[in-house]
Amino acid sequence: MNINSNTVVSITYELHTTTPEGQQVFVEKANEEQPLVFLYGVGMMLPKFEEHLAGLTAGDEYSFELSAADGYGEIDATAHVDLPISMFAEAGPDLPNVGDVIPLQDNQGNQFRAGVTGVHEEHISVDLNHPMAGKNLIFAGKVLTVREATADELSHGHAHGADGHSGHE
Incomplete structure (x- = not known):
């Protein structure tokens, strides 16, 4: 079965970013024991991430890079605020x-x-940008399983695990 809308996908991945000097930096991974399982096509994942997986089947390996704009966006220099210390x-x-x-x-x-x-004495300064904003995202992994989503998964808008029943017994 191919990955397309309303399928539940289970994948492994390694995510890296790059430094300004071009060195890859490891961020996180999902392995076969703890894969990433998601309902494809419902907006849970980055749109360009899903585009790169479209049409793949169980056993397929993948590798691609998303630009910062296609990932979590460019850094917004105005997304900084000062919050009153009383909030804390x-x-x-x-x-x-x-x-x-x-x-x-x-x-x-x-x-x-x-x-x-x-x-500071009167406030806490915070950056509201996503931690991965401004970074290209480099993914590599393997498709473990692809199956049709159940009616419950479609109505809930998320996968119920690789088997369709996790957490909903």
Whole structure:
């Protein structure tokens, strides 16, 4: 079976980025024991990532690079804000440190993460760019399985594991 809309795909992958000098840097991986399993074509994955997998079948190997624009976007120099120190009072006496990634929520309830770039007396400075913004993404891996999505998976909008039942017994 080929990867296409409404199929559940199980893959391995290694993800690398590159330094400005051109050296590859390992980011993360999914192996056969803990593969990435997802419902193809419902917007869960980066669109260009899915495009590169379209039509592949179990056993196929793949390797491709996504530009920053096709991944998590270019770095937005204006995506920096200062948050009042009072926002962090509920977390206790320990303030975040420079380099920490903190969870935030917007007025519509959307959750996201921000990188702490400065800790000051009156505010905490954060970078709202995705941690992978501005980076090309280099993927290599193998398609393990491809199957039709179940009706439950399609109605829920996500895969229920490689077998279609994980976490929904």
